[in-house]
Amino acid sequence: MPDAPAPTTVPNGALRRAILDETRGLLVREGYAGLSMRKIARAVGCSATSIYLYFDSKDALTHALIDEGMERLHATLEAAEVGASTARERLDRLCRAYVRFGLDHPEYYETMFQLHPQRMRRYPAESYRRARRNVERFTAALVAGAADGTLRESTSADVAAAALWTALHGLVSLHLAQRIDRRIAGEAFLDAAIAQAQAALRA
Amino acid sequence: MPDAPAPTTVPNGALRRAILDETRGLLVREGYAGLSMRKIARAVGCSATSIYLYFDSKDALTHALIDEGMERLHATLEAAEVGASTARERLDRLCRAYVRFGLDHPEYYETMFQLHPQRMRRYPAESYRRARRNVERFTAALVAGAADGTLRESTSADVAAAALWTALHGLVSLHLAQRIDRRIAGEAFLDAAIAQAQAALRA
Amino acid sequence: MPDAPAPTTVPNGALRRAILDETRGLLVREGYAGLSMRKIARAVGCSATSIYLYFDSKDALTHALIDEGMERLHATLEAAEVGASTARERLDRLCRAYVRFGLDHPEYYETMFQLHPQRMRRYPAESYRRARRNVERFTAALVAGAADGTLRESTSADVAAAALWTALHGLVSLHLAQRIDRRIAGEAFLDAAIAQAQAALRA
Amino acid sequence: MPDAPAPTTVPNGALRRAILDETRGLLVREGYAGLSMRKIARAVGCSATSIYLYFDSKDALTHALIDEGMERLHATLEAAEVGASTARERLDRLCRAYVRFGLDHPEYYETMFQLHPQRMRRYPAESYRRARRNVERFTAALVAGAADGTLRESTSADVAAAALWTALHGLVSLHLAQRIDRRIAGEAFLDAAIAQAQAALRA
């Protein structure tokens, strides 16, 4: 069951969709710790047992959510790049889109990047590896920037991209946790922080 | 009764200390979600009831830990600044010390910065406010840097310091969650990321 | 798993019935203070968790019991009135039936009338209001007695009925608590006390 | 220890008094079920352990309270009788004083008459027997009434007195539990009920 060859064989009704959606809703309202199968079932309007028809366990459901989030983030980043005239602009758009995604989808974001793979047994780290696809978009922009001269050439584009990503993640993460001083938190701060994170990379 | 001679081993407030220490241990091993009073008691070797002699509740225990962590981080940052000849060097030392602290004390770090104040009712946001004291050290270094010319003058030192902090936090946080690609994670990466975070601020 | 074939013995809502019945048993044996979900479960032969399938909380279970008791008392009083030729006889039968019910069903009676509504939060006073339906039967008999001349007309039938009820309750209550001197307690005493309580109302 | 020959040997400081008083206060505020040694200690301002210096157990404390209540009720009834010109008036005063005591001292009253001796193990029924002294005052009034002609002669003064007592107890008890319809509860109702309880006994 866990490693069914094709996800299309799994019953794929509207209920599965509803479960995922309501779970996201619960996540944003009560956090991961407050998540329970019963609550999800109540929110969806089905029995707790029914959830197990679509997801093998609570962890599996969480992972489905993470996968979906990674997919959506990927799509968001892809769309953001469209129409950029320089690599530098491309990078800027990526950064903004990333932060925007995190703030707009806390339900996805927190599960996607806060959970420790080591504490989510039962499932391989495979899902987490997908995250890299997103970082790779940053890497690609850096490489392009070295080519078109709008970004500084780094020793390692991989490293620079990963470093940039950690900075953006910190920004999103502390914002979501409401740990930024209320007197400075806001759009202006986000802009400044995003710019500051990229500064090192600009030509 | 079972382990009769024990009380002599634990003279007085030593149990409180032991509880805090074992809780930190459990936190790093199983995370906040996996924390339970019973587990703590088992680890400490006392009854679950005894914990309540020293802490009013699980939340109170957690907060004691957060407070302690904030205190230690503060001391660490304070010590790190000593002996810096320029503000720029001072900032660099602060950054390195911050990241080092997070990586060295995951048990403190995660509780300190991962928990959402809104989900930890029962206790006021007061504890969280202490976190600012730490950010203020960064602010002070930036101000000093504008004075001695080793750091670029920013529109707002508060904003720049907070932005720098988010970047460092992201670095620590993703490292602890083991979400950095294993092929690049390591000391070199940390150095690069820390440098990149500060780049915008250097004169 | 332990007592596998059990489910067949308990077809459907029979467990709910069993819980109510065993709870009544426990109540009479150990009193309300000694009541616990685990004890009930042990008595019923199910898990403590299962009780929550049928009752939202301990209070809810208690209230279901109170409601049921009120219902039964009502039916008992209704049946007792049948065949009385005068209102006076009707009143006498009501009194005797009330006391008999209390003594025969201590498990219901104590929960029904001993608990303070103010200390049973979580549930509205609605259940308690049902108790009045029972007092109203006494009122009705008094009104009928004023009409057929077998009972003295009172300034307020409501007040007289309520006063009579308190007297009967005291009798039941002290009997159940075994606080009546053993040398006089018994059927004869009950008869005398019931008669004495009604004396003021007889024409 | 439990059967110490003379209670005067027991340490008898102000603390003992304070414990009894605070316990009464707690009883009236939170009821018997809400009573705990810790709460008492907190209210008194001493350690929970200290209570055990004066009372062997929670039950013993409760019993001390019951004894004290019985004593006070006795004194109240004794004082009430003074100055009555007829036995009938004497009886009336007793009744009113009894009800008044119950309503004025719910903390005593409920523990005194609501607890079942069978559920308060560890201590003999001896304390409860003292209650009879109070009923005997009613008996004495009835006997006197038969002599002075102001009260009807009953077959058994003991029985009549006990029956009267149960009626008064029911009145107090339901009043304290706030089970009397709010529309009729009040002084007028108390008067009516007290009169109704005595009616059978008046010449």
Next chain:
DNA sequence: AATGAATGAGCTTTCATTCAT
């Protein structure tokens, strides 16, 4: 495709009580 019934393990917390000092 979906559910109701059921459970064992676990949770935080409170309790009365004991013991050494």
Next chain:
DNA sequence: AATGAATGAAAGCTCATTCAT
């Protein structure tokens, strides 16, 4: 005369999960 430290037992309740239907 009084206390701090400690505990086993138990409380009400929630959890993820299974199984038969």
